Amino acid sequence: MNASTVTRRGVAVLGMALLLASCSGTTKDSAGQGPAPQATGAANPAAPVKTGLKMTFLPKQVNNPYFTVVQQGGEKAAGELQAEFKATGPSDASASSQVTYINTAAQQRQDALIMAANDENAVAPALKTARQQGMKVVTLDSDVATDARDVFINQADSRDIAVKQVELISQAVGGSGEIAILSATANATNQNTWIEIMKQELAKPEHAGLKLVEIAYGNDDDQVSFQKTQGLLQAHPQLKGIVSPTTVGLAAAGRYLSSSEYKGKVALTGLGTPNQMRAYVKDGTVGSFALWEPNKLGYLGVQAATALASGRITGAPGEKFTAGELGEYTIGAEGEVVLGPPTVFDAANIDRFDF
Amino acid sequence: MARLLRWESVLVLLLVAVAVVGSVRTGGTFLSGGNLFYLGLDIAEIALIALPLTLVVVSGEIDLSVASVLGLSSALVGTLWNAGWALELILPVAVLAGALCGALNGLLVTRLGLPSLAVTIGTLALYRGLALVLLGDTAVADFPASFTQFGNTPIPGTRIPYPILLFALLAVGFAVLLHHSSFGRSTFAIGANPEAAWFSGIRVKRVKLILFVLTGAVAAVAGIVYTLRFSSARADNGNGLELAVVAAVLLGGVSIFGGKGTLGGVIAGVLLLGGLRNLLILDDVSTEVLTVVTGALLLAGVLIPRLLGSRYFPAGRKT
Numbered sequence: 001m002n003a004s005t006v007t008r009r010g011v012a013v014l015g016m017a018l019l020l021a022s023c024s025g026t027t028k029d030s031a032g033q034g035p036a037p038q039a040t041g042a043a044n045p046a047a048p049v050k051t052g053l054k055m056t057f058l059p060k061q062v063n064n065p066y067f068t069v070v071q072q073g074g075e076k077a078a079g080e081l082q083a084e085f086k087a088t089g090p091s092d093a094s095a096s097s098q099v100t101y102i103n104t105a106a107q108q109r110q111d112a113l114i115m116a117a118n119d120e121n122a123v124a125p126a127l128k129t130a131r132q133q134g135m136k137v138v139t140l141d142s143d144v145a146t147d148a149r150d151v152f153i154n155q156a157d158s159r160d161i162a163v164k165q166v167e168l169i170s171q172a173v174g175g176s177g178e179i180a181i182l183s184a185t186a187n188a189t190n191q192n193t194w195i196e197i198m199k200q201e202l203a204k205p206e207h208a209g210l211k212l213v214e215i216a217y218g219n220d221d222d223q224v225s226f227q228k229t230q231g232l233l234q235a236h237p238q239l240k241g242i243v244s245p246t247t248v249g250l251a252a253a254g255r256y257l258s259s260s261e262y263k264g265k266v267a268l269t270g271l272g273t274p275n276q277m278r279a280y281v282k283d284g285t286v287g288s289f290a291l292w293e294p295n296k297l298g299y300l301g302v303q304a305a306t307a308l309a310s311g312r313i314t315g316a317p318g319e320k321f322t323a324g325e326l327g328e329y330t331i332g333a334e335g336e337v338v339l340g341p342p343t344v345f346d347a348a349n350i351d352r353f354d355f
Numbered sequence: 356m357a358r359l360l361r362w363e364s365v366l367v368l369l370l371v372a373v374a375v376v377g378s379v380r381t382g383g384t385f386l387s388g389g390n391l392f393y394l395g396l397d398i399a400e401i402a403l404i405a406l407p408l409t410l411v412v413v414s415g416e417i418d419l420s421v422a423s424v425l426g427l428s429s430a431l432v433g434t435l436w437n438a439g440w441a442l443e444l445i446l447p448v449a450v451l452a453g454a455l456c457g458a459l460n461g462l463l464v465t466r467l468g469l470p471s472l473a474v475t476i477g478t479l480a481l482y483r484g485l486a487l488v489l490l491g492d493t494a495v496a497d498f499p500a501s502f503t504q505f506g507n508t509p510i511p512g513t514r515i516p517y518p519i520l521l522f523a524l525l526a527v528g529f530a531v532l533l534h535h536s537s538f539g540r541s542t543f544a545i546g547a548n549p550e551a552a553w554f555s556g557i558r559v560k561r562v563k564l565i566l567f568v569l570t571g572a573v574a575a576v577a578g579i580v581y582t583l584r585f586s587s588a589r590a591d592n593g594n595g596l597e598l599a600v601v602a603a604v605l606l607g608g609v610s611i612f613g614g615k616g617t618l619g620g621v622i623a624g625v626l627l628l629g630g631l632r633n634l635l636i637l638d639d640v641s642t643e644v645l646t647v648v649t650g651a652l653l654l655a656g657v658l659i660p661r662l663l664g665s666r667y668f669p670a671g672r673k674t
Contacts, residue, residue, distance in 0.1 A: 025441025062642045091642045096585045103393040121496035122585040125507045
């Protein structure tokens, strides 16, 4: 068989494939959507809380400090509820790496899975199969397709976060003056959502004294954020405060301010972790900043999983459940539960947190 | 007696050991139909790609671009689906694109005489880059259930996943090709001594080119399986998978220097790695220990036959 024969046969095969495909094809337009997801069964709020429930916590990846704190909260709730709680997961945060662990949890007949998804779609088929076998699925931090889980625990409502940051910067600069925002990347969805709501807040009469002069982007890179902070202060000599709604930006800005002539003169606030910001709070660079508490996220996740596995809730909007020391929660649209307003950290309380 | 002491026999013994320990440790769950179904799905892509890669390694070459071809195939499926093409057309086009990737590898190796290790490290980046150009960091997930069920549901009336049926068919084909055809004998001859093979009339470049094309095509098939299995076409699908496949091939007793190896050994190697991983996860062994055990097993797989000498472990036929 010479080369031209190979080519001719190849072309013939391809031609046949094209012909076949043009006769009957499954295209994006012709593909129907599956049946809409529905909460199964009816909730019985009076059902007894089951003990001895077996639960698996599946973080985005193991050995991630943030999820270690989430896990500690989960362990606390599991202790209170007398549930068996274990954490497992992949060492990389790729889209499909969690699927093996979902299938394993199903094989181990776990009552509930509490997970933060690496990819909203890649894990969905495995979750759906596991749910058909009776496993309850609670997502937290990062959601999956709504028909692949029972409840999603959202760490914070976007509006709560944005409003809190305007409140903090207003307090820090005494209600009036020029302020700037140091964000992550220009196309980060969550950052832009917050900034948009912050602008709406700033337009309200009670914030008339505050003037947003620039939005800088540090690309969530320590060095770039550091330089952008420097640039903001040089470009705006009257600047009174900086809001950085990203942990990388806030820490970098704190480092620059603490070692510059602006320390104590230009206010800084935003979203950060207590461990990163402790030094700057103690040396007076930063008065207060905010973030949700990851351990409460894990705590609420286990509480919701227990309520689901006990039949007290099904994940339908409007259902209520009590979550131990966090009090009562109501399930919102599409099975979403919001942890609550962000926690504010300052010199008075920062030593109580370790994450 | 020598036959009993072959490395392939050791692998089979280890497989039996994993099965026994597995069912004892997990109270029968390990060997349950449900778990074996997921185990089959878990190793599907590695098993598929290991088939042609075995022949490539036997011929004395290597292809490290296989996982990138998988990703490119996945990204191509997603892009064409978004463009409104029919899946019946997209799938053969994706396989053809994989064959073209393999052909480029093969041409660079055979026509320019470049080492396959260097060539395929280059195309590893090139094909992954093309996949990222196509899809970026977005995912395409709205494939119809009639197609994705092939990646997630067993063949009716059995516990066998469709991708494993596909693997079984291809395994028979590649076993015949490697061990029962003149093409296979040529492959062994080339791996053992390319110059001797050339002087004895074997068209060395032609054989190698075909092997690279086959590998590219099967890697693209694995990309389709991956995409349908996770209902998710992404450019980074299968990232890093090339190491797992090469590891399985080497554990299976194929000599990295070419000329030695059996397809049966490689299949046993794939099953052993997949089975052990499944067992350890099911037994709640931590991810860190899992990585250590896998690494140690691979070292043992390469070291033991060599330490004991080829007298006891003539790993596969030499033709």
